[in-house]
Amino acid sequence: MAIYADNAATTKISDAALETMTKCMKENWGNPSSLYTVGQDAKEVLEISREEIASLINADPREITFTSGGSEADNQAIRSAAAIGKRKGKMHIISTAFEHHAVLHTLDALKAEGFEITLLDVHENGLVIPGEVEAAIREDTCLVTVMYANNEIGTIQPIREIGQICRKKDVIFHTDAVQAVGHLPIDVAADNIDMLSASAHKFHGPKGVGFLYTRKGIPLTNIINGGAQERGKRAGTENVPGIAAMVTALKEACAGMEANAASLSAKRDALIKGLGAIPHSALNGDAVRRLPGNVNFCFEGIEGESLLLLLDDKGIQASSGSACTSGSLDPSHVLLAIGRVHDVAHGSLRLSIGEDITDRDVEYIIRSVGEVVEYLRSFSPIWRDLTSGKKQFIL
Amino acid sequence: MALYSEKVMDHFRNPRNVGVIEDADGVGEVGNAKCGDIMKMYLKIDDDVITDVKFETFGCGSAIASSSMATELIKGKPVSEAMELTNKAVAEALDGLPDYKMHCSVLAEEAIRSALEDYEMKKK
Structure with a gap:
């Protein structure tokens, strides 16, 4: 008897995702930044992948940035919103007490840099009350970041309602959706989400790859500096096989x-x-x-x-x-x-x-x-x- | 790669001397639920020799294994010798513990000492 019951930690890669990955490594191993054919072939895989990810969450391809996973996406989203806030003199961030450490530790670092952090109560049932988000928003709030679904107790937050409040109050709304993407229907437009983090290995994709959705008009701050990949917002040669495999896995997850x-x-x-x-x-x-x-x-x-x-x-x-x-x-x-x-x-x-x-x-x-x-x-x-x-x- | 040595797993899976001694000559309890480890030791002592020992433990794998090993190390020993038991001796007898689990062996040493002190107190 062998029962794997720790899919919130990681999932086994699906056969189809693995096949996409190995095929891509063999056939599309070029560097997408190269101008010759093998490079441009890889670039095509990359851009088709971006379109497919975007369509699966009802976003525009230009709103998708590929990352190394959920933690990087969380770090970049929060850092970006904080940088925008700081420029406007808004240095207050709202989150919850039970976020993933990728969020909480980034907020700790921002606190040390002078930001004020409000962590909302998640109550006995592990749910945020939208009215409490609204009440916590101040003139100087630059970001609300609330996870879509909790990684330990699985509670699904009222994301759409929180998104509506943030949109009304003109505050950036980020959600760490690492446990939700591939498991719950995601529609960033209907849910009023400005930024969303996802990780492939939580939905039978490979480890070391994920994405950040960022609504048009919100400028990103680099976490990794270097080349001009990902419109200059995330340096490093793209993990094309991982990205392609993530698309296969997410398509499968959404279909079923x-x-x-x-x-x-x-x-x-x-x-x-x-x-x-x-x-x-x-x-x-x-x-x-x-x-x-x-x-x-x-x-x-x-x-x-x-x-x-x-x-x-x-x-x-x-x-x-x-x-x-x-x-x-x-x-x-x-x-x-x-x-x-x-x-x-x-x-x-x-x-x-x-x-x-x-x-x-x-x-x-x-x-x-x-x-x-x-x-x-x-x-x-x-x-x-x-x-x-x-x-x-x-x- | 295993988290624990074979010896730790053996003592965890088949703990020695588990239970209670109703008419114990010395009882010691250390740790607290807040930190996630509690060890309770019961000693039966005849002529200053530990003739029987039992333990109850609330805790992780290494806490249970450390309690079990500690009881083995002092059973049949004179009180004076048992007083000398160190956490290092417990950890070594288990073929080592991960660094962040060394406190489990410390707890085992403290539980034995606490039970022995209880015995000395009662004797007076």
């Missing part, structure tokens, strides 16, 4: 999106129901407004890393927000942001299932998690204190 989402949601809900039956457990994040493949639970009285290691022994590969899996003393900032206290946040489990999962796998996961949690509790001093009444249960 509705069917996949329906089948995944059913399995997700079966997992939520099954794991919810384990005593003193709790689902993290809203049960309905969440990614089709995301399940995230806290189990009281146990620690996440030992849970993961024992599940790995049973062939189930998943992740946790415990401190021990991150190498720090604090558990996941996402779980803390939705109000989970340290004691229970250490005992979290994230399952991010993929299209290949079967009903039998779902049953096996529920049974296995139940067994491992019970086993770990059997010699947990916290569990003893909880069951003997020495300590109060939190969940």
